[in-house]
Amino acid sequence: MRKVLSMNDQLVIRGHEFKSRLILGSGKFSLEMTQSVIQHGEVEMVTLALRRANVGGQENILEYIPKGITLLPNTSGARNAEEAVRIARLAREIGCGDFIKLEVIHDSKYLLPDNYETIKATEILAREGFIVMPYMYPDLNAARALVDAGAASVMPLGAPIGSNKGLCTKDFIRILVEEIELPIIVDAGIGRPSQACEAMEMGVDAVMCNTAIATSGNIAQMARAFKQAVEAGRAAYLAGLGRILTGQAEASSPLTGFLEE
Amino acid sequence: MTGKEDHMAYLEGMEVIDSDLMEKVSVLVETYDYQQVTGADVQRALRQERLSIKDYAAILSPAATDYLEEMAAKAAAATRRHFGNSIQMFTPLYIANYCENHCVYCGFNCHNRINRGKLTLTEIEAELKAIAATGLKEILLLTGESRHQSGVKYIGEAVKCAARYFSTVGIEIYPLNSDEYAYLHACGTDFVCVYQETYNTDKYEQVHLRGPKRIYPYRFHAQERALRGGMRGVAFGALLGLDDFRKDAFAVGLHAHFLQQKYPHAEISFSTPRLRPFINNAENNSNDVHERQLLQVMLAYRLFMPFAGITISTRERAGFRDHVIGMAATKISAGVSVGVGGHTVEEKGDEQFEIADPRSVVEVHQMILGRGLQPVYTDYVRV
Numbered sequence: 330m331r332k333v334l335s336m337n338d339q340l341v342i343r344g345h346e347f348k349s350r351l352i353l354g355s356g357k358f359s360l361e362m363t364q365s366v367i368q369h370g371e372v373e374m375v376t377l378a379l380r381r382a383n384v385g386g387q388e389n390i391l392e393y394i395p396k397g398i399t400l401l402p403n404t405s406g407a408r409n410a411e412e413a414v415r416i417a418r419l420a421r422e423i424g425c426g427d428f429i430k431l432e433v434i435h436d437s438k439y440l441l442p443d444n445y446e447t448i449k450a451t452e453i454l455a456r457e458g459f460i461v462m463p464y465m466y467p468d469l470n471a472a473r474a475l476v477d478a479g480a481a482s483v484m485p486l487g488a489p490i491g492s493n494k495g496l497c498t499k500d501f502i503r504i505l506v507e508e509i510e511l512p513i514i515v516d517a518g519i520g521r522p523s524q525a526c527e528a529m530e531m532g533v534d535a536v537m538c539n540t541a542i543a544t545s546g547n548i549a550q551m552a553r554a555f556k557q558a559v560e561a562g563r564a565a566y567l568a569g570l571g572r573i574l575t576g577q578a579e580a581s582s583p584l585t586g587f588l589e590e
Numbered sequence: 591m592t593g594k595e596d597h598m599a600y601l602e603g604m605e606v607i608d609s610d611l612m613e614k615v616s617v618l619v620e621t622y623d624y625q626q627v628t629g630a631d632v633q634r635a636l637r638q639e640r641l642s643i644k645d646y647a648a649i650l651s652p653a654a655t656d657y658l659e660e661m662a663a664k665a666a667a668a669t670r671r672h673f674g675n676s677i678q679m680f681t682p683l684y685i686a687n688y689c690e691n692h693c694v695y696c697g698f699n700c701h702n703r704i705n706r707g708k709l710t711l712t713e714i715e716a717e718l719k720a721i722a723a724t725g726l727k728e729i730l731l732l733t734g735e736s737r738h739q740s741g742v743k744y745i746g747e748a749v750k751c752a753a754r755y756f757s758t759v760g761i762e763i764y765p766l767n768s769d770e771y772a773y774l775h776a777c778g779t780d781f782v783c784v785y786q787e788t789y790n791t792d793k794y795e796q797v798h799l800r801g802p803k804r805i806y807p808y809r810f811h812a813q814e815r816a817l818r819g820g821m822r823g824v825a826f827g828a829l830l831g832l833d834d835f836r837k838d839a840f841a842v843g844l845h846a847h848f849l850q851q852k853y854p855h856a857e858i859s860f861s862t863p864r865l866r867p868f869i870n871n872a873e874n875n876s877n878d879v880h881e882r883q884l885l886q887v888m889l890a891y892r893l894f895m896p897f898a899g900i901t902i903s904t905r906e907r908a909g910f911r912d913h914v915i916g917m918a919a920t921k922i923s924a925g926v927s928v929g930v931g932g933h934t935v936e937e938k939g940d941e942q943f944e945i946a947d948p949r950s951v952v953e954v955h956q957m958i959l960g961r962g963l964q965p966v967y968t969d970y971v972r973v
Contacts, residue, residue, distance in 0.1 A: 357674020359964040380757075380971040387725040387955070387967050406971060408855050415973035435855035438897050491671045544670045 338567065340535050342428075342512055343460045343481040345399070349373040350529065351559045352401065352514065353552075354539025356381065357491075360393040362548050367398060370552035376401040376430050376537070379420045391425075401462065403430040410449035417454050429454060430484070431463040440490040444471035448478050455479025464516050467501035472509050482511050484537070487528065488518025491540045495524035499531070506532040522551075522558030529562025530570060597795040597804045604808045605767035605815060612810050614848050618643065619789055619841045627651035636660055636893075646843055646894040650836050654886065661889040666917045668896040675964040678899070678921040679954065680728035682762070683717055684930045685709045685748050687939040688739030691801030693787070695832060695865065697942045698734045700801065707930045707938030708739055714748050718755045720933040724925055724951040727968040728758035730783070734942075735764035735803055742770045746777040753778025758970040760825075764802065765812035771819025780972065783825035784812040785861065788833040789841035797832065813849055813856075823857030824849070825901070830887060831865035831879040839887040843894050850895075859899035859921070860891045881910055888918040904928075904945040908957075911947055916963050924954035 339346040353372045355363055367375065375394050379402050383389040394400065402420035407413035410433060417429045431454065433446040447463045448471065454461045460481045465471055467485035475483055485502050488494035495518060496502065505513050512534035519525050525536045538555055545551035600606055624647065632654045635645035648654060649661060686708035689698045697704065709717065721729060729752050733740040745763055752759045760781035761774060771782065788794050791806050798804040813824035826846045828838035846858045867878035879887075884906075891900055902911050902919040904926040915922055926948070930939030949957070958965040 357670075357676065359675045359959075359962065378969075380969055381966065383727060383968045386727060388965055407973075412973050416971060419971065419973070437855060437857050438850060438895075440897070493671065540671060540674065543674045 338563070340512060342462070345460070347373045347399070347535075349556070349559075350535040350563055351525075351556055352376065352535055352537040353542070354537055355390060355394075356405070357539050357543035358548075360388055360390055362543075363390070363393045364395060365549045366542055366552040367395060369549040370542070370556045372398070372552075372556075374399040374401050374428075376403050376539075377425075378403050378405045379416050379423075379425070380406045382423065382425075384423055399428060400425045401428045401430045402426075403432050403464075404450075405432050405434070407433050407450075408435040409433060409443075410446040410453065413446070413450040414453050417450075417459060418457075421459070427458060428460045428462065431461055442466055442486065444468060444474075447471075448474045451475055451480050452478040455481075462514070467498045467505055469501075469504050469508060472505050476509060476511055480511060482514050482534070483509055484514045484516040486517040487515045487524070488520075490517040492518055493520025493541055494518050495520050496528055499527075502528070502533065503531055522554045525555055526558040526562035526565075529559055530565045532566050535559075595804060597798065597806050598791065599805070600808055601802060601805055603767075604802075604805065605769075607768070607811055607815060607818070609811055609814055611814060611845065611848050611852070612807060615789065615841055615844045616791075618844055619837055622647055622837055622840050624651035624653075624836050624840075627653045629653050629656060632657050636664060641894050643844065643847070646890060647840060649890045649893060650840050650886070652836075654890075655882065658882065658886060658889070661886070661893065662917055665889040665892040668892055669916060669918060669920065672896050673920050675916070675962065676920070676966045676969070677915050677958050677963050678728065678966045678969055679726060679924055679951065679958075680730060680758070680760075680921065681721055681724075681726055681923050681925050681951070682730040682732055682928070683714075683721065683752075683933070684732045684928060684939070684942070685714055685717075685745075686733040686736070686740040687930050687942065688736035689734035689801075690736045690738065691803040692799040693801075693803060694797045694799065695829065697940070704940040705938075708744075709931050709938060711747055711751065713931060713934075713938075715751050716934045717931055718752055721925070722755040725955075725967060726925070726951060727756055728760070728970075729756045730760040730762055730781075730923075731779075732762045733764070735801065737764065737802075742766065742773060746774055749774055749777040749779045753972075757968045757972065760823075765809050766815065766819075768815040768818040771816045771821055773819075775820040778972070780822040780970070781825070781857075782813065782816040782821050782823070783827075783861065784809065784816075785825075785827040785829065785863065786810060786842070786845070787829045788838050789828060789845075790833045790837065793833040810845075813845075814853075817849075817853045817856050822855075823859060823899075825859045825861055825899075827861035827863055829863050829865060830884065831867065831877055833877065835864075835877055835879050835883060835887065839890060843891060846895060846898065857899070858895060858897070859901060860888075860895075861901045861903065862888055862891075863903060863905065881906075884910075885914065885918075888914060892918040904947045905943060907946045908949060912957055912961065915958065916961060922954060922958070924949060925951040
């Protein structure tokens with residue numbers, strides 16, 4: 330199902346419009362780089378881990394994110410719905426706004442999200458007026474439950490956090506793209522611009538990127554490369570992909586030509 | 591205790607938990623023969639994306655010392671993937687140095703005639719304030735191992751006070767029962783360090799002559815009891831060089847690995863204290879842990895458990911510390927005093943050991959930035 334597109338093709342999350350479809354994760358950067366990445370990637374939304382917000386202290390990430398950028402605080406560190414809800418409320422209290430990237434993880438090795446607890450937290454936070462953007466394992470049933478719980482978008486992982494492995498879950502994300510009407514944002518695993526482009530070509534609404542830019546040789550240049558890749562993928566999706574040869578033999582004459590009218 | 595107690599039998603009051611962790615670790619460590627490992631085994635291990643236990647055994651072997659550079663490159667990449675540029679900063683605060691144990695290698699041991707002391711709560715608060723003024727948000731509270739002089743209630747009060755000034759409070763104290771860990775958790779601490787010193791039970795008995803620390807299994811299961819008491823993270827370590835450091839490092843990794851498998855939410859970290867080799871004995875003791883061996887252990891921890899934190903101690907020289915952050919280590923102490931107190935009040939007790947890197951918080955901060963990394967003061971929100 331091709332989603333209904335807004336006239337000027339903006340990313341719309343619960344009524345908030347964004348020109349950029351590249352969301353920046355900030356947890357792995359040197360803070361002084363953040364501004365440069367935002368500028369070169371023309372990013373409008375930046376995540377920040379509340380646990381890193383050293384309000385009033387040194388190296389406070391909040392001081393490195395320029396005005397006008399939408400903050401997307403995350404609940405990293407939350408092991409269950411209850412902890413996630415408390416972290417989200419704290420984020421709102423310190424002035425991070427209503428957006429919340431919901432992460433509920435109780436596996437320190439693979440950092441895979443717990444869909445069940447995430448759904449529970451989504452329900453509570455949506456009721457409290459948060460714009461909930463849950464990080465999830467791409468499972469259609471869980472995604473539908475997130476929609477029912479009041480999520481503003483769905484953020485499936487492409488591969489485990491920090492793995493830079495790309496779209497390992499591609500076929501399952503494609504199902505979400507087809508079936509879920511909320512914006513689908515690929516959250517983790519994107520390791521190179523071509524993978525971001527591929528996700529966008531599939532009809533994903535936006536991608537989030539952190540490690541791939543933070544650990545590149547030239548951070549500003551890589552931010553620009555991601556921006557262009559995301560734009561190219563989006564343009565391709567909007568244009569409608571042409572025929573892609575599968576490598577299999579194709580019959581030169583119709584196989585059904587023998588049928589009589 | 592008279593010193594003749596069976597080091598494998600619990601004393602009265604020590605909680606016994608149902609756990610097969612010790613057996614799992616010891617079976618593998620006993621059969622670990624690192625002399626059999628070949629260069630090809632090491633190369634195979636280094637080609638893996640995720641290292642198996644067998645791979646881990648290979649990279650801790652003497653054969654792997656020829657591949658230190660490859661290990662360092664792979665470890666650096668893993669550290670960057672999992673931690674990005676972040677380096678956490680913290681400092682320890684010794685609040686007491688009374689000890690009831692006789693551990694032959696330790697400066698705090700009960701037979702050593704050193705100045706003993708214990709901070710009052712007022713003094714603790716003054717110390718905490720002074721440390722907080724440096725900008726640090728994470729503190730590790732330490733005591734010697736004396737339930738009588740520094741009881742759980744006393745530590746609990748110190749933790750409550752620390753939690754008012756710091757976002758993260760860890761403890762490095764004697765092992766407790768799970769209900770005691772639960773009490774300290776309620777007071778405001780979430781992270782517990784307990785080092786097994788050596789996993790060779792015979793050696794363990796020989797060097798822990800007296801005191802509750804002599805009971806090997808009670809110490810071994812401390813991390814598991816801490817998690818059952820609600821703690822969030824646990825740290826592991828062996829005193830490298832006390833016994834066969836390769837086997838001990840192997841055991842440390844396995845201990846952490848099996849515990850994390852059982853408690854997937856547990857945050858795991860490693861420390862790598864070592865006994866420094868005598869300078870004139872450098873050539874003839876295979877237990878000696880020089881910087882090269884120490885680095886091999888750190889890299890092996892990183893490659894086996896790429897998601898785990900690794901702390902680099904002020905016992906190591908600045909030049910070593912500066913180079914291992916970002917490559918393997920993810921956490922560094924700064925502005926350290928290892929006497930009892932010492933930040934505001936005059937030291938009330940002697941140091942456990944000498945530090946090799948006396949740099950202040952500002953100096954360490956600048957060093958981290960200078961290496962293209964990001965000093966992180968807080969990475970935890972208690973909810």
